[in-house]
Amino acid sequence: MTPILLAITLLLGVTLCYVAVCAASPFGNCRKCHGWGFEMKTDRKSRIKRGKDCRRCRATGKRIRVGRWLYNRWTRIYRAGTTD
Numbered sequence: 001m002t003p004i005l006l007a008i009t010l011l012l013g014v015t016l017c018y019v020a021v022c023a024a025s026p027f028g029n030c031r032k033c034h035g036w037g038f039e040m041k042t043d044r045k046s047r048i049k050r051g052k053d054c055r056r057c058r059a060t061g062k063r064i065r066v067g068r069w070l071y072n073r074w075t076r077i078y079r080a081g082t083t084d
Helices: 003-024 066-082
Strands: 027-029 038-042 048-053 062-064
Touching: 003 066, 062 066
Parallel strands: none
Antiparallel strands: 027 062, 038 048
16 A cells, blocks of 8 residues: 555544544533533642633533534525525
8 A cells, every 4th residue: 555545544534533523522511620511620729619600612612613613604605605
């Protein structure tokens, strides 16, 4: 197998696996709060405390995956263009 063919096969495999993940689980953990929904802070005695709600995920701890967001956008544009 040539290196180019191997690279294409690996890239295709990774892409198909990501498509399967986006279809099975469209929401992933928030990258900012790591799925907690809020920041973790420490007080002066180094004890961990709950901080403010995460603004990125609006305190849910979940965000839509990039692949699913692109798919949703594509279907919305397609539907808007094909309606009579």
